[in-house]
Amino acid sequence: MVLLSQENIDAVRVTGPEKIRPAAEALHRIAHAHGMRVAPAHDIADKRTPVDAEGNILAHSVFGWPDEERVWWRNSKLALDSPLTAACRFESQPFWVNAGGFRTMEHNPYLESVDLTNFEHRALTKAAIVVPVHLPFGQIGAVSFNPEDRDKTDLTEDFALLGDAFGLYARTFIATYVQVMGTHQALPPDSRLSKREVECLRWAAIGKTDLEISMIMSRSRATVRFHIHNAATKLNAVNRSQTVFKAAQLGYISLAKK
Template structure:
């Protein structure tokens, strides 16, 4: 049995390091998942809300990721989500599993196997692992790690599953706390709003802040919800009136 209540500070990464620093916000969680990805030899990670049947966008369900924005856009533009064996498996099972883009391509019944291989190969992530997780309400999600390293061992899968369970629980906890204190903006949300107020586009903000466009949009959308606004312009205006940005 895997103990998801374990303390992260007591867990060791494969290189002998342990997680350092407080885990107080989504940026901290992003940092730690990134450390886990690096320590196990992956190129990046994706925290994904399992898409409902009929959903056509992987990007819209990405909660947090370091995958290239080109990967998410390429995946969606090729229409790969509906016939994905991975998404189908995540909808019906909570057991961790590895993936190989070439093997999965042969299991697609929609004739898009070559397109799927192309998207994963171009991102340098032909192999990886999916670790199903869920919140207290039973909403399904998964943490994926992708790269070109060899297939993970059973021991590595158990270790990664432990990390995924703990980190997702922490993410849910942080988001619930933020929701309850919806009037406060995080440092990243304030930064994005400041650049938005300066007239920067999402792509420009992504380059300035060294984030993906998806992540910038995530922070801006979260700030919009917190300030009870209907669009980015109104959010910036409310933040300025409240003295949150200048």
């Protein structure tokens, strides 16, 4: 099988509920051709795992994982404790990992803090190529490619050969799955903020009060409150903190510490 092709990209793309299973089967075929099994998660904060249009769990019915007690979609503690999902919160590019550490295309110091104690028990594999999938509204998905040879621990050559291609296929599958299956929009479509609203929220995000913002911007306190209230209305937020958070989700402001 050709590793990377437009035909394969189209095959793993979910264009409707009825296409979920064929897309999953295509992803399975690609991984299997290179000695890997797929473990998909469309939201690492949710123990639920991707399903087809009839509600069948793809990990079990397509990707071949046994339907046993210690599976990530039946035990939320596994997802919270897994070093694989923990790393996806700090990394956006494909990486591979075993008990010896994380290997990335570019060094990421944040991964050094991820606990790898009892790696095999917590990750349910001795080694894996993992693709984080960062989605709109702060949602994070992930696809783990685990060796069919369960004793294999060195994926250096596999990652060099497969990492980029697996990254493209995994992102295409998860992103289009979420788009097709999403029933709740976290933010309203008409949420364009004005320049003044964004400026007020930027100061609010670093802890400035309305009075302090009014002094910084040379505007009245009432004007600052007006802009923040308007932003909250546009973003369907219930309070100041949620307004700031949703503005950050849309990329208007940053919550990174200065």
